[in-house]
Every structure is written in structure tokens, then in C-alpha cells.
Amino acid sequence: MKHKEDMLDIQGLKRQGHSKRGAAKKLGIHRNTVNKYWDNPERAMEGYAAGGTRPSKLDAYRDNLKAWLEQDAEYTAQLLFQKLQSMGFVGSYEIVKRYVHDLKATKQGIAYLRFETEPGLQAQVDFGEFMVEKSNGESTKYYIFCMILGYSRRLYAEIIERCDLPTFLDCHIRAFAFFGGVPKEILYDRMKNVYLGQLAGKAKFNDSLVGFALHYGFKPLVAPAYAAWVKGKVERSYHYLRENFWRGYAFSGMETAQKDLLEWLEQKEERVHGTTHEVVRIRFEREKDCLGTLPKQSFDTSYRLYREVRKDCTILFEGNRYVLPYQWIRYKVVVRVKNKTLRVFSDATCVTTYDIPEGKGHLVQHPEYYEALKKDRELNQRKYGHASHRKGRAKHTISPSAPRYDMEVAARPVSDYEEMAA
Numbered sequence: 001m002k003h004k005e006d007m008l009d010i011q012g013l014k015r016q017g018h019s020k021r022g023a024a025k026k027l028g029i030h031r032n033t034v035n036k037y038w039d040n041p042e043r044a045m046e047g048y049a050a051g052g053t054r055p056s057k058l059d060a061y062r063d064n065l066k067a068w069l070e071q072d073a074e075y076t077a078q079l080l081f082q083k084l085q086s087m088g089f090v091g092s093y094e095i096v097k098r099y100v101h102d103l104k105a106t107k108q109g110i111a112y113l114r115f116e117t118e119p120g121l122q123a124q125v126d127f128g129e130f131m132v133e134k135s136n137g138e139s140t141k142y143y144i145f146c147m148i149l150g151y152s153r154r155l156y157a158e159i160i161e162r163c164d165l166p167t168f169l170d171c172h173i174r175a176f177a178f179f180g181g182v183p184k185e186i187l188y189d190r191m192k193n194v195y196l197g198q199l200a201g202k203a204k205f206n207d208s209l210v211g212f213a214l215h216y217g218f219k220p221l222v223a224p225a226y227a228a229w230v231k232g233k234v235e236r237s238y239h240y241l242r243e244n245f246w247r248g249y250a251f252s253g254m255e256t257a258q259k260d261l262l263e264w265l266e267q268k269e270e271r272v273h274g275t276t277h278e279v280v281r282i283r284f285e286r287e288k289d290c291l292g293t294l295p296k297q298s299f300d301t302s303y304r305l306y307r308e309v310r311k312d313c314t315i316l317f318e319g320n321r322y323v324l325p326y327q328w329i330r331y332k333v334v335v336r337v338k339n340k341t342l343r344v345f346s347d348a349t350c351v352t353t354y355d356i357p358e359g360k361g362h363l364v365q366h367p368e369y370y371e372a373l374k375k376d377r378e379l380n381q382r383k384y385g386h387a388s389h390r391k392g393r394a395k396h397t398i399s400p401s402a403p404r405y406d407m408e409v410a411a412r413p414v415s416d417y418e419e420m421a422a
Contacts, residue, residue: 010037057091058099065096069103073224074190077101117150120290122221123183124148124234125172127163127191128242132251142254144241145171148234149183152284153273155237155265159258166338169212169301176216181291185219187231194222208304215299217292244268302338309333313369317342319360324352326373 013023020038024031061084068075068083077100081093089096128144145158145168156175160167176182188194194209205213205220213220223231245264251257269281276283307315309328314321317335324333324344334345337356344351354364 010034014038056095057089058095061087061089062099065099066103069100073104075100118290119151119287120149120181120183120292122150122185122187123175124150124187124231126189126231126234126238128238130159130242130246144238144246145175146234146238146241147172147175147186148237149179149284149287150233152287153233153237153276153280154179154269154284154287155241157241157261157265159254159261161254165206165208166301166303169208169299172212172216173298173301176294179291180288181294182216182218183291185221186213187221187223189223189231194220208301212299212301215295217295300336302336302343305335305337307333307335313373314363315344318356320357320362320364322352322354323363323365323369325369 009027010023013026018026020031020034023038024034027034064084064087065080068080077097078093080100081089081096084091084096125145125147128146130142130144132140132142134140143160143163145160145163146155147157148155156178158171158174160171194206205222209220245261249257249260269284270279272278273280273283305317307317309315309324309331311329313323313326313329315324315333315335316322317337322342322344328346328351331346333351336343336345340356342354342356344353352366352369357364
């Protein structure tokens, strides 16, 4: 029974002369349920007053689940179920899943205070997914990057095809250019491009993001787990964008969609924001002077890898070998990859640049590198001219025409050997 009022309905139908079968049919419940509350309504009410709960196999483990979720709210029900099994729990996964869901819902339902940030202090960033159905019936996934300034609510958004780290950081650069400056801090969700976990009680961020933040002068922050209200500004903006721009939009291509999106955002800056009760554009005028200055040079957002140049003057990347000038053998170099282009650096020096070919097993080279190696006489003398040096000195062998000891060889007839054999 879900409601105490249903007990009253059963008792009312009983007084009206209905049978148990008739009452069950009229209320849409099972006859056993009607029978349970037909003769002993007071007992049923006592059960509700006492909580109406039955013993559960999970009762002895509820405190464990609460402690684990307090330690890390990102524990999944599946993982917690496995931990309980190792402790002797014999109940089903469904019981654990429902209880964990209720605990997380209770944690999310905690009341919170609304807060407003000072001008230029904070921006919030998030990703969203959008599906586009093509004329042939196939669906393609696109992403939308959003960054919103916390004070003025000015929003930058960009449609992208992938959400890898270089693209993610490039979106930041274009957002900073759109705002004309950099906020003092940026709040992120716990996305893999940003957050790696806790280390000594502090959030550990991706190394590339840390370098990017140092270059532009902002502090990265990460929102707590299961606390969507902490970054509610960007969450609401993403929902606003989805419902007011994307829903019903006729997608024809990336460039057109991005152009239409920026025009739509510009129009929406003239509206009175529902929370601040000010026009977004006017409020941004007060915030823009509080933003940090953009650096003169943009950050290099390409992937960074480390390689050692081998003796054959090559480095290996994704199944292909790339030839470098022979002067760099045994050097440790930095390989930067972006947009099908591979660049090799030694400290601040760009050693070489290559276009990445399709497939694997290629020897990618600039012919002049090996030609220069062939013309280096000093190197070739050290490599091949070892005869005059002690390490590679040629060995003198004993000539058979000049025996070390004098020997006399006498010729004997064959008959002598036949006699010896007899």
C-alpha cells in the first residue's frame, strides 16, 4: 500500500457492502492486499506509525555504504556491491543500487545559498552533446563548448566535432579573444581533460592545462562531485542554448552553424537577464575592465610527446619513422602534434616539421638530411676509418708460407705405409 488513504478506501467499501474481490477490482489492487487491511485496520496503522519496514539483508551494511560515499561520492553502485560481497553480503545488486541512488539523491538535495561573483573573478566551462541526423538517416555527434562570465553572464559558445585536449584549449583561446580578457579563475566539471583526481588533499589537474593556466594567468578550479548547483550558471546557459537555439535549428554545416550561433548570442546580449535583472551587454561593460590582459603570444595547444633520436637519425611516432638531422642523434626532443602536422623541438629550437602520412610503416624524411650525413667526412672517418686506431686495428694472421718453426718433411714410398698397416 502506497498511501494510508487507500486503507480508508478499503474500509469504506467494506461498510458499503462490497466484497473483497469487488473492492480489489474497484481500487485496482490485489485481493491479498485488500484481505491484509480488511479485518485489522488498526494493526495496519500501527505498522505505518512504526515505519512499516521489514528486515533487509542490507541493514547490517548501510553504515558501510554511507561511509564509502562520504569518502568518495563518485563510487558507483556496482563497485560498492562488489565491496559488500567481499564482506559477506548475500543480497542482490538491485537492493544496493536503490539504496545508493537514494543516498546520492539525499546528498544532492541539500539546500544551498545562491552566490554572485565579483566582476572579472570567475568563468564557468562545460561541454554538451548534440546529435545531427543526416539525409541518409545516419546520426552524427557534435559538441558545444560553453564559457560564461559569472558576473555579467556573457556567454561564448562554439560547435566542435571532437572534445580532445587541443580542441578544448583552442576553444578557451577563442573565448578569451571574444571577451577581450581572461578571468581570474575558471570553474570546471570533473572532466578527463581537466581533472585527474586528488593528490594529498588537493585537486590534481592535467599538466597541459596547468601550463595553459600559467600562460594566461588564471586559476583552474573543479566543482565537487554531484554538485551541479556549484556551476549552475553554465548549466542553465547550456539548457537555455539547447532549448532556444538548437531545438528546431536546420543544421547544414559546421561553419554556417557556428556563424548562426554567434549571431544568436550577440542578439541575446540585449535581453534582460532573469537573475541579474540587467541587460547582459550593459553589465559586461562594467566587467570587461576587470578581466586579465591577454598575453602577446598564444599558447601552443598541440599534443606534447618526448622521444630520443636514434642512431639511424629517426624518431618513432604511431608506426612511422621520421628522419632528423644527424647532429641530433642521442638528443631527447619534444614532439608536438596537431592537425596532421608533426613538429620536433629541442628546447626552444624547432628542429624540423613533417606532414603526418596516412597509414603506418612509412619512413618520412627530408632527403637533404641523409645527404648531409654522407658529406660529413669527419663523421664517416670516425665511423669507417678504424684501421689507424687502436680500437679497430686490423689483426695480423700467420701466413702459411712463412712457418713460425723450421720443419723438414721427408718423402716416403707408399709401400712403407702398406707394411705398417699389415
